[in-house]
Amino acid sequence: NAGVTQTPKFQVLKTGQSMTLQCAQDMNHEYMSWYRQDPGMGLRLIHYSVGAGITDQGEVPNGYNVSRSTTEDFPLRLLSAAPSQTSVYFCASKRLAESTDTQYFGPGTRLTVL
């Protein structure tokens, strides 16, 4: 299994540009989520999904959109990039009924907005 994969690893955008961060998992997990991590801080939940066709907002959803058309993929779209969105973005997945609430994280996308 590849686990959770994310592309790209690094990205530089100009203010106002849009882009999509890709996330895929091959573990047949129902739950997928996107977090952002700013320097010296924890992970803040942007959006999450409990299954194909179902998405919901987390703590910091403004400026981001998601969709979940398949179990495997959960892309994150930045609509109009702003310098405040400079961060490291992690995608994660987990099995919903698991007793240990283990989340599996992708390697992250390091985004800089100029």
Added chain:
Amino acid sequence: GQSLEQPSEVTAVEGAIVQINCTYQTSGFYGLSWYQQHDGGAPTFLSYNALDGLEETGRFSSFLSRSDSYGYLLLQELQMKDSASYFCALQNTNAGKSTFGDGTTLTVKP
């Protein structure tokens, strides 16, 4: 909402035991998790407590006390490779989503 508090930094020597505390405020949760993150890397799952008490996984143990709104991660026989950031996270009763603390940076010295 939920909030978690952890010390920002902890330092210990190789071979020692260190405890990283996590206090939280919440109206309800399923359990408390711990994750390790090395510099520049992805968080990796360490331990989970759904019930009060101690869970042991090799050199790592985690403890939860719901009555005290408190948990901790215990690392024994510290090794240099344990230098990393450690995060506690509450599993919300709403759709199982998680809220993370800001993390504790552990530095292990020789």
